[in-house]
Amino acid sequence: MLDIALPKGRLGDQVYELFSRAGYDCRSIYEDSRKLVFQNEEKQIRYFLVKPSDVDIYVEHGAADVGVVGKDVLLESDSDVYELLDLGLGRCKMAVAARDDYQEDRDRVLRVATKFTKTAKSYYESVNREIEIIKLHGSIELAPLLRLSDVIVDIVETGRTLEENHLKVIQEIMPVSARLIANKSSYRFKHQAVNQMQIKLKEELDGDIIL
Numbered sequence: 001m002l003d004i005a006l007p008k009g010r011l012g013d014q015v016y017e018l019f020s021r022a023g024y025d026c027r028s029i030y031e032d033s034r035k036l037v038f039q040n041e042e043k044q045i046r047y048f049l050v051k052p053s054d055v056d057i058y059v060e061h062g063a064a065d066v067g068v069v070g071k072d073v074l075l076e077s078d079s080d081v082y083e084l085l086d087l088g089l090g091r092c093k094m095a096v097a098a099r100d101d102y103q104e105d106r107d108r109v110l111r112v113a114t115k116f117t118k119t120a121k122s123y124y125e126s127v128n129r130e131i132e133i134i135k136l137h138g139s140i141e142l143a144p145l146l147r148l149s150d151v152i153v154d155i156v157e158t159g160r161t162l163e164e165n166h167l168k169v170i171q172e173i174m175p176v177s178a179r180l181i182a183n184k185s186s187y188r189f190k191h192q193a194v195n196q197m198q199i200k201l202k203e204e205l206d207g208d209i210i211l
């Protein structure tokens with residue numbers, strides 16, 4: 001039996017769809033229920049529906065053999081897992097944003113609101129800029145509006161949230177997309193099943209590109 005941790009929420013639908021197309025049918029996940037575990041007897045696969053930011057924890061500890069998680073989450077965690085494949089889903093970018101009227105003042109310590117504290121610290125270290133981190137858990141765009149921070153480091157997808165709150169991107173940090181990850185022992189001891197899944201997903205993605 002192969003155990004797979006899949007993210008609930010906005011990434012979920014795209015991921016279930018890809019897995020189904022690749023022959024790992026998990027359509028029963030669409031049942032209107034509060035169940036968190038789904039089984040495909042024929043394929044000997046069990047799916048767990050997990051909070052997106054917890055996927056790597058299930059995989060690292062071996063509660064799941066493989067999982068799908070955003071690169072943004074992987075960069076924040078210290079999880080010791082294998083990153084097998086870029087699934088190209090949930091594409092967005094990590095960026096620095098500020099008020100439309102923001103003026104950079106290099107003489108002041110920059111106040112940065114974010115839930116991605118590790119990513120923000122390493123980005124500002126790389127550009128040699130002293131910062132103070134203000135850790136938030138959501139609605140990050142509020143921080144510069146209320147002058148709680150000078151800038152934010154957050155995910156930008158369509159740019160709509162920034163626009164509707166009179167903010168703008170001042171620096172793109174990196175592109176983000178969903179990754180297939182594997183537990184290190186599972187990769188060894190369930191190699192055939194994990195490898196087969198990686199190949200099937202890759203074939204499906206390559207097909208998408210050709211079409």
Ligand SMILES: Nc1ncnc2c1ncn2[C@@H]1O[C@H](COP(=O)(O)OP(=O)(O)OP(=O)(O)O)[C@@H](O)[C@H]1O
Nearest residue numbers: 009010011051052053070071072073090092155157
């Ligand atoms: N507009 C977006 N906002 C946030 N994440 C996005 C967006 N577009 C794509 N993603 C990707 O989807 C993943 C899951 O995002 P989602 O918003 O469902 O979870 P979350 O609310 O950030 O997670 P959690 O509930 O665990 O804090 C992110 O880790 C990111 O890789």
Ligand SMILES: O=P(O)(O)OC[C@H]1O[C@H](OP(=O)(O)OP(=O)(O)O)[C@H](O)[C@@H]1O
Nearest residue numbers: 138139140154155156157158159160161
């Ligand atoms: O560029 P856009 O398409 O507008 O998407 C970006 C927004 O989506 C995410 O927020 P989310 O909806 O997950 O809410 P939260 O982080 O504030 O909880 C992210 O933190 C941005 O606020």
